[in-house]
Amino acid sequence: MMKECLENVRKNVPLVHSITNYVTVNDVANVLLACGGSPIMSDDEGDVEDITSICGGLNINIGTLNKNTIPSMFLAGKKANELGHVVLLDPVGAGASKLRTDTALQLLKEVKFDVIRGNISEIKTLAFGSGSTKGVDADVADAVNDDNLDKTITYLKELAAWTGSIIAVTGAIDLVCDTEKCYVIRNGRPEMGRITGTGCQLSGMITAFLVANPDNKLEAAAAAVIMMGLAGEIGYHNMQSCDGNATYRNRIIDAIYHMDGETLLAGAKYEIR
Amino acid sequence: MMKECLENVRKNVPLVHSITNYVTVNDVANVLLACGGSPIMSDDEGDVEDITSICGGLNINIGTLNKNTIPSMFLAGKKANELGHVVLLDPVGAGASKLRTDTALQLLKEVKFDVIRGNISEIKTLAFGSGSTKGVDADVADAVNDDNLDKTITYLKELAAWTGSIIAVTGAIDLVCDTEKCYVIRNGRPEMGRITGTGCQLSGMITAFLVANPDNKLEAAAAAVIMMGLAGEIGYHNMQSCDGNATYRNRIIDAIYHMDGETLLAGAKYEIR
Amino acid sequence: MMKECLENVRKNVPLVHSITNYVTVNDVANVLLACGGSPIMSDDEGDVEDITSICGGLNINIGTLNKNTIPSMFLAGKKANELGHVVLLDPVGAGASKLRTDTALQLLKEVKFDVIRGNISEIKTLAFGSGSTKGVDADVADAVNDDNLDKTITYLKELAAWTGSIIAVTGAIDLVCDTEKCYVIRNGRPEMGRITGTGCQLSGMITAFLVANPDNKLEAAAAAVIMMGLAGEIGYHNMQSCDGNATYRNRIIDAIYHMDGETLLAGAKYEIR
Numbered sequence: 001m002m003k004e005c006l007e008n009v010r011k012n013v014p015l016v017h018s019i020t021n022y023v024t025v026n027d028v029a030n031v032l033l034a035c036g037g038s039p040i041m042s043d044d045e046g047d048v049e050d051i052t053s054i055c056g057g058l059n060i061n062i063g064t065l066n067k068n069t070i071p072s073m074f075l076a077g078k079k080a081n082e083l084g085h086v087v088l089l090d091p092v093g094a095g096a097s098k099l100r101t102d103t104a105l106q107l108l109k110e111v112k113f114d115v116i117r118g119n120i121s122e123i124k125t126l127a128f129g130s131g132s133t134k135g136v137d138a139d140v141a142d143a144v145n146d147d148n149l150d151k152t153i154t155y156l157k158e159l160a161a162w163t164g165s166i167i168a169v170t171g172a173i174d175l176v177c178d179t180e181k182c183y184v185i186r187n188g189r190p191e192m193g194r195i196t197g198t199g200c201q202l203s204g205m206i207t208a209f210l211v212a213n214p215d216n217k218l219e220a221a222a223a224a225v226i227m228m229g230l231a232g233e234i235g236y237h238n239m240q241s242c243d244g245n246a247t248y249r250n251r252i253i254d255a256i257y258h259m260d261g262e263t264l265l266a267g268a269k270y271e272i273r
Numbered sequence: 274m275m276k277e278c279l280e281n282v283r284k285n286v287p288l289v290h291s292i293t294n295y296v297t298v299n300d301v302a303n304v305l306l307a308c309g310g311s312p313i314m315s316d317d318e319g320d321v322e323d324i325t326s327i328c329g330g331l332n333i334n335i336g337t338l339n340k341n342t343i344p345s346m347f348l349a350g351k352k353a354n355e356l357g358h359v360v361l362l363d364p365v366g367a368g369a370s371k372l373r374t375d376t377a378l379q380l381l382k383e384v385k386f387d388v389i390r391g392n393i394s395e396i397k398t399l400a401f402g403s404g405s406t407k408g409v410d411a412d413v414a415d416a417v418n419d420d421n422l423d424k425t426i427t428y429l430k431e432l433a434a435w436t437g438s439i440i441a442v443t444g445a446i447d448l449v450c451d452t453e454k455c456y457v458i459r460n461g462r463p464e465m466g467r468i469t470g471t472g473c474q475l476s477g478m479i480t481a482f483l484v485a486n487p488d489n490k491l492e493a494a495a496a497a498v499i500m501m502g503l504a505g506e507i508g509y510h511n512m513q514s515c516d517g518n519a520t521y522r523n524r525i526i527d528a529i530y531h532m533d534g535e536t537l538l539a540g541a542k543y544e545i546r
Numbered sequence: 547m548m549k550e551c552l553e554n555v556r557k558n559v560p561l562v563h564s565i566t567n568y569v570t571v572n573d574v575a576n577v578l579l580a581c582g583g584s585p586i587m588s589d590d591e592g593d594v595e596d597i598t599s600i601c602g603g604l605n606i607n608i609g610t611l612n613k614n615t616i617p618s619m620f621l622a623g624k625k626a627n628e629l630g631h632v633v634l635l636d637p638v639g640a641g642a643s644k645l646r647t648d649t650a651l652q653l654l655k656e657v658k659f660d661v662i663r664g665n666i667s668e669i670k671t672l673a674f675g676s677g678s679t680k681g682v683d684a685d686v687a688d689a690v691n692d693d694n695l696d697k698t699i700t701y702l703k704e705l706a707a708w709t710g711s712i713i714a715v716t717g718a719i720d721l722v723c724d725t726e727k728c729y730v731i732r733n734g735r736p737e738m739g740r741i742t743g744t745g746c747q748l749s750g751m752i753t754a755f756l757v758a759n760p761d762n763k764l765e766a767a768a769a770a771v772i773m774m775g776l777a778g779e780i781g782y783h784n785m786q787s788c789d790g791n792a793t794y795r796n797r798i799i800d801a802i803y804h805m806d807g808e809t810l811l812a813g814a815k816y817e818i819r
């Protein structure tokens with residue numbers, strides 16, 4: 001089914017509305033185009049409801065939230081819910097400031113999200129009301145590893161039950177779960193952490209995958225997470241000796257552009273728990 | 274004259290003020306530098322009149338318009354008109370939301386534009402008050418092709434008469450016309466549609482070309498459109514096997530950086546109707 | 547000590563809060579990651595104090611200032627001062643508009659900056675209340691050269707005394723001085739001026755260098771300036787025949803990503819006056 005998940009994106013060209021941060025927005029747009037989707041960005045209160053109405057999915061990312069875009073997130077989220085569209089929350093920096101934590105928690109109250117994607121510190125903040133977010137990166141102390149994997153999966157499934165959302169946590173090990181089933185994914189490269197915005201890009205891509213696979217959302221989310229990690233591996237393999245993080249960023253998006261279902265299937269490294 | 278149009282840009286280094294979206298703004302700045310211009314971005318009501326006054330041209334792009342930047346577009350547009358500067362409108366997403374359509378139409382009423390550049394759906398929205406914009410991309414049903422070319426040119430010339438602007442429509446076939454003369458341009462590659470912002474980049478570049486060629490605006494606009502398409506062809510030719518849309522974006526800007534008047538002239542594929 | 551300055555950045559991973567323009571923000575984030583730091587962007591009044599509190603340094607860049615972000619600059623700057631954090635000002639376009647000049651001068655009054663980094667026209671505007679800024683680029687008439695070097699160093703040292711800040715002026719010759727000592731740096735390539743944002747990137751990087759080298763701020767600032775210029779030389783050396791400014795941008799960040807202390811030391815071209 002992983003293979004079909006990607007093929008459905010390429011076939012259906014899902015239109016994704018992103019209210020996202022201005023740091024990584026260009027990469028989000030290009031990754032959406034690379035995977036087969038179509039991006040549109042809009043964040044004004046007077047514009048977001050119309051724009052989200054013509055899309056299939058909404059990607060809300062609080063990376064550079066402000067007093068103008070926060071109300072837009074609520075308006076667009078509610079409108080998307082009304083229309084039965086896919087909605088994703090990327091709680092960038094939740095735990096790093098009161099505004100970020102409060103906004104993410106309030107969004108969870110007022111909007112129903114299909115997926116919440118973040119690093120482990122952001123997700124812990126949502127689960128427990130506090131985490132040790134180090135800026136926009138996860139704290140080392142929070143990292144998912146083989147020792148705390150079982151315990152982590154247990155509380156992520158509880159968070160999935162509490163929120164009614166698929167929870168996607170990315171890091172050295174990626175976890176994508178609903179209340180019952182957790183994909184434990186071991187694709188990716190540590191060097192991806194030296195590029196800004198691979199998480200934001202993934203959030204856009206997950207949204208596109210869910211729009212194109214409405215009857216198979218958990219696997220679609222997992223397929224997108226695997227695709228990002230695998231693209232990181234392929235992109236790394238394509239690096240020349242003088243390439244660093246700026247070029248690596250492009251090589252990852254390029255790898256997504258070229259990836260087909262067979263490659264995704266063959267490269268996927270995961271188990272289900 | 275195509276050749277001279279480019280050479281005048283490189284010689285005069287036109288300073289272009291862009292009020293543009295935050296998705297593709299970096300590429301707009303780099304493409305302006307690549308073609309020989311100089312970019313400056315400013316979108317606050319308290320700043321735009323001063324900034325546009327020191328520039329030669331103003332590029333207004335409504336891609337991520339909001340309640341703060343919309344008034345700035347009007348202020349800057351009127352100031353640029355007062356000073357006799359070149360002004361361009363890129364009505365991104367006109368037809369996709371009421372705010373975008375209304376803002377574009379109101380700008381057309383209050384500001385005199387030298388050029389309006391958009392995809393065919395956006396331009397149809399301005400011409401007929403409605404189009405079938407699919408997000409920020411043209412609807413397939415609207416696409417310009419050899420069957421509807423004559424009819425399309427006729428109404429674009431009428432739109433040019435109504436607005437007093439040069440109309441530039443980009444797609445598989447590009448059209449650049451005033452009331453009497455239409456450049457039908459067949460440069461470019463379909464893969465350019467898989468990169469975000471080639472249209473926004475082109476709008477910046479057209480503005481620079483008009484500033485540097487004040488007595489020859491229609492041909493200058495056509496030269497910029499040809500240059501973008503030709504750069505798409507050259508950039509594509511320079512692609513390595515693992516390059517995708519992210520790298521292609523850079524290769525196009527790089528091709529603009531290296532292009533000289535001879536190359537532009539030799540690669541131009543157009544007829545005049 | 548140059549070598550140690552870089553090594554301290556890589557070892558300490560300084561977290562830098564940037565309130566910066568949306569044109570070059572992605573490159574600022576990636577260059578911070580490339581040199582060994584960690585970026586976070588936040589510009590809302592309700593968010594900046596929390597965010598700056600968890601960081602080691604604050605980078606204020608007025609490139610696309612607006613009525614919402616200007617108050618955030620003051621709030622964050624004062625909070626960072628309170629906490630004894632490193633604070634840098636990049637007065638983009640000071641001299642090009644009243645709002646930019648006034649904001650930069652008012653920031654100098656209310657916030658204590660460790661470093662002010664700009665082109666010579668922006669710095670002259672701060673020093674004399676007027677300069678001949680041509681948009682965001684320095685005016686040719688202002689350029690630092692061997693004829694006016696002594697005179698320039700003299701007034702930069704006076705500006706350092708007046709502001710209590712390290713002054714970093716970048717151009718064909720880079721100058722980094724406090725009241726007593728001036729690094730005259732001759733690294734870099736003229737082609738760097740054809741890329742948007744190398745100055746903004748450098749400001750982010752200087753901030754990271756100062757955070758990681760609190761007892762050696764002048765040399766840390768000089769090391770960052772040298773590193774940027776040297777990366778421009780290395781990146782240029784790595785260019786393929788079809789590469790232009792878009793790819794050059796990545797190659798510079800890539801060169802920073804790979805640079806070690808030995809390379810920095812061996813490639814540094816400077817004298818102290």
